[in-house]
Amino acid sequence: MSSPMFSMSPESAVSRGSIVTKTALTATAVAVTAVSLLQLPQPSEAVTPAATKKVKTTPVLPAKVTVGYSTRGRAIVAKRQGNPTGGKVILLVGQMHGNEKKGISVVQKIRNTKISTKGAVQIWTIESMNPDGRAANRRYNARGVDLNRNFPVGWRKGTLAAGRGPASEKETKAMMAFIDRLRPDAVVMYHQDWNMVLGSCNWKTGKVATKFADLSGLPTDGCRRAFTGVMGGWFNSTYPGWMLTVELPSSRRITTKKLNRYASGAIKMASLVVDTNPAPKPTPTPTPTPTESESPTDDPSPSDDPSSSESPTSEDSVFGVPAPR
Numbered sequence: 001m002s003s004p005m006f007s008m009s010p011e012s013a014v015s016r017g018s019i020v021t022k023t024a025l026t027a028t029a030v031a032v033t034a035v036s037l038l039q040l041p042q043p044s045e046a047v048t049p050a051a052t053k054k055v056k057t058t059p060v061l062p063a064k065v066t067v068g069y070s071t072r073g074r075a076i077v078a079k080r081q082g083n084p085t086g087g088k089v090i091l092l093v094g095q096m097h098g099n100e101k102k103g104i105s106v107v108q109k110i111r112n113t114k115i116s117t118k119g120a121v122q123i124w125t126i127e128s129m130n131p132d133g134r135a136a137n138r139r140y141n142a143r144g145v146d147l148n149r150n151f152p153v154g155w156r157k158g159t160l161a162a163g164r165g166p167a168s169e170k171e172t173k174a175m176m177a178f179i180d181r182l183r184p185d186a187v188v189m190y191h192q193d194w195n196m197v198l199g200s201c202n203w204k205t206g207k208v209a210t211k212f213a214d215l216s217g218l219p220t221d222g223c224r225r226a227f228t229g230v231m232g233g234w235f236n237s238t239y240p241g242w243m244l245t246v247e248l249p250s251s252r253r254i255t256t257k258k259l260n261r262y263a264s265g266a267i268k269m270a271s272l273v274v275d276t277n278p279a280p281k282p283t284p285t286p287t288p289t290p291t292e293s294e295s296p297t298d299d300p301s302p303s304d305d306p307s308s309s310e311s312p313t314s315e316d317s318v319f320g321v322p323a324p325r
Contacts (some may be wrong), residue, residue, distance in 0.1 A: 060084050061182070067126065068174020071142040074131035076174055078124050081115040086122040087275035091184040092266055093126045093175075096147050096191065096231070098133020098140070102248050102259075103190025109263035121270045124182065129175050145169050148191075149227065151176075151234035159228045166229065179235065183277045187235055187243035188212070188266060194247035196221045199232070205242045211272065212244055216265035217258065221247075240276040 063084070067076040078091075094107035107125045115123055128134045132142040140146055145163040149155070152166035163169055167176060179187070186208070197213040199205035201223035213220045226233065235243040248254060248262065 065178070067129075067178040069170060070130070070132045071170055072132045072135075074135070076126065076129055076131060076171065078126045078178065079111060081111065081113075081123045081125070082121045082270075083117050083119055084122065086120045088120050088270065088273040089122045089124065089182060089184045089275075089277075090186040090188070090266075090270040090273050091124045091126070091179070091182065092188045092190070093129055094190050095128035095134060096130055096189060098128070098130050098136060098138050100139075100190070100192040100248075101134075102192055102251050102254050103246075104128060104134075105254075105259055106190060106248075106262045106266065109259060110266060113263065113267060115267070119271070120275075121273070123267065123270050124184065129171055141169055141171055143169065147171055148231055149229040151229050151231050153229075153234040153237050154226075155229035162229050175231070176234075179239075183239065183241075185241040185276045186269070186273045187231075187241070188269075189231060189243065189245050191245060191247045193250040194221075195219065195249035195253075196247050198245040198247065199242075202236070204236055205244060208242050208269075209244055212246070212265065212269050215268050216246070217261045218246070218248075241273075 061080065061084075063080045065078045065080075067078050069075055092107060092110065094103035094105075095101065104127045107127050110123065110125055115121070130141050130147055133140055136142075140161055143163075144161060145168070146161040147169060149159050149162040150167060150169050150172045155162060155166035163172075167173055196219050197209050197216070198221045199209035200213070200220035202209070210220055212218075230245075232243045232245050235241070249258075254262075
């Protein structure tokens with residue numbers, strides 16, 4: 001009798017039994033795993049983190065900042081009052097021309113006024129952006145340049161004392177770099193002695209010029225012609241905020257009462273400023289250290305009167321500008 005096509009030995013039967021048993025165990029494991037997976041939270045049931053609310057942040061600078069240095073190496077220092085993270089930022093500069101001094105008195109009066117740190121306002125002040133001119137009691141900087149003809153927008157080569165080129169002066173570069181970092185919503189620059197607030201006929205500054213004049217007790221201008229290379233023209237055409245030029249009367253006409261009103265008017269104006277910069281901006285290029293080659297040789301250095309400029313400290317500089325040697 002012929003044998004079956006396939007025959008199974010006892011050993012093969014055992015092996016086959018083992019395979020069946022392993023298959024059953026595997027099926028059981030799969031079933032258990034499936035049940036476990038069904039018990040896990042499904043995507044629709046998973047807990048998702050709450051949406052993060054985007055909060056506007058304002059760059060926080062030290063309360064005292066070395067903006068840069070003049071041609072003669074004097075520090076240009078800015079100080080902050082009010083809320084370090086306040087969204088409304090105003091910068092007030094007491095002096096650009098070294099023989100116009102009463103704006104410094106306004107700044108000093110503001111600095112001696114207590115400003116709330118819980119409000120929405122940051123008030124920044126600079127006594128003088130021309131400390132060399134201040135020390136020498138002269139309009140120009142130590143290189144004989146009118147800083148209010150040296151700014152790049154509208155700069156003109158043929159203008160008297162405009163400098164060797166747009167923004168050629170250390171003081172101009174320092175102020176431009178600081179403003180680009182701070183991004184103030186408003187800037188006020190004090191001059192003398194026209195006794196008026198300029199800008200009332202300008203489309204951008206007209207309303208704020210009229211308001212500032214009212215708060216300060218000064219008249220507005222009669223739409224005077226514009227000058228070339230001025231700081232106000234540069235700022236107002238570069239940033240969304242506004243800048244005013246405030247011409248105080250002659251020093252002999254400024255009483256204590258008027259000085260108090262100039263200071264209080266500026267502080268009141270700060271609260272009316274509109275925040276125009278919802279996000280922080282990048283740090284500008286540091287102002288370079290003065291060198292001997294850039295100093296004039298035909299103009300003797302003015303006396304280093306400690307009261308004629310502010311001295312920086314090692315922790316003041318936010319730009320990492322080294323003090324001149």
